Amino acid sequence: xxxxxxxxxxxxxxxxxxxxxxxxxxxxxxxxxxxxxxxxxxxxxxxxxxxxxxxxxxxxxxxxxxxxxxxxxxxxxxxxxxxxxxxxxxxxxxxxxxxxxxxxxxxxxxxxxxxxxxxxxxxxxxxxxxxxxxxxxxxxxxxx
Amino acid sequence: xxxxxxxxxxxxxxxxxxxxxxxxxxxxxxxxxxxxxxxxxxxxxxxxxxxxxxxxxxxxxxxxxxxxxxxxxxxxxxx
Numbered sequence: 001x002x003x004x005x006x007x008x009x010x011x012x013x014x015x016x017x018x019x020x021x022x023x024x025x026x027x028x029x030x031x032x033x034x035x036x037x038x039x040x041x042x043x044x045x046x047x048x049x050x051x052x053x054x055x056x057x058x059x060x061x062x063x064x065x066x067x068x069x070x071x072x073x074x075x076x077x078x079x080x081x082x083x084x085x086x087x088x089x090x091x092x093x094x095x096x097x098x099x100x101x102x103x104x105x106x107x108x109x110x111x112x113x114x115x116x117x118x119x120x121x122x123x124x125x126x127x128x129x130x131x132x133x134x135x136x137x138x139x140x141x142x143x144x
Numbered sequence: 145x146x147x148x149x150x151x152x153x154x155x156x157x158x159x160x161x162x163x164x165x166x167x168x169x170x171x172x173x174x175x176x177x178x179x180x181x182x183x184x185x186x187x188x189x190x191x192x193x194x195x196x197x198x199x200x201x202x203x204x205x206x207x208x209x210x211x212x213x214x215x216x217x218x219x220x221x222x223x
Contacts, residue, residue, distance in 0.1 A: 033223050050153050054199050080222060092223050112223060121222030122153035134154040135221040
């Protein structure tokens with residue numbers, strides 16, 4: 001019922017939302033992460049995402065299941081892009097449908113936070129000055 | 145023993161290879177990474193780097209076995 005996926009092309013947001021519609025749900029929360037033109041004060045031109053799919057999909061499904069169990073929501077899904085993205089492109093989308101809005105907001109927040117913390121996905125920023133570098137996550141846990 | 149090592153993102157660029165087969169006596173990913181660092185001087189372990197063996201996330205002190213596929217992940221940055 002839940003589904004986590006990696007998208008190589010632009011995400012179809014209408015189709016993503018439509019797949020979550022459920023007549024038992026009175027609240028739906030959707031989060032989109034966009035490609036922004038500035039990071040750490042440097043103008044960004046575009047982004048590149050590298051994804052190790054076998055692990056990212058398994059762990060992504062696990063995160064969705066955790067959110068459903070923990071917050072009691074009806075349905076949860078997420079899609080993350082790979083490849084080259086331009087400014088304003090949607091990099092990630094998370095959708096949660098629930099009987100009521102409270103748990104939908106909480107579950108959505110949980111899912112996006114865990115995606116950023118746990119999935120084997122890396123972001124390379126290409127800057128206006130021609131430079132490019134891999135972004136380091138500054139809130140990742142220490143290695144076990 | 146022989147192992148397959150795979151590097152991602154910043155690690156791949158630091159080593160210049162996506163993967164390599166190594167003959168090693170390293171007992172753990174920790175020891176193996178140290179060996180790889182000696183072979184690829186530009187490789188360095190960031191504080192929140194992760195390791196997986198045979199597509200399962202594991203710890204730096206896990207036991208390695210013949211034929212394992214060891215994946216070294218630099219700090220992740222999805223979303």
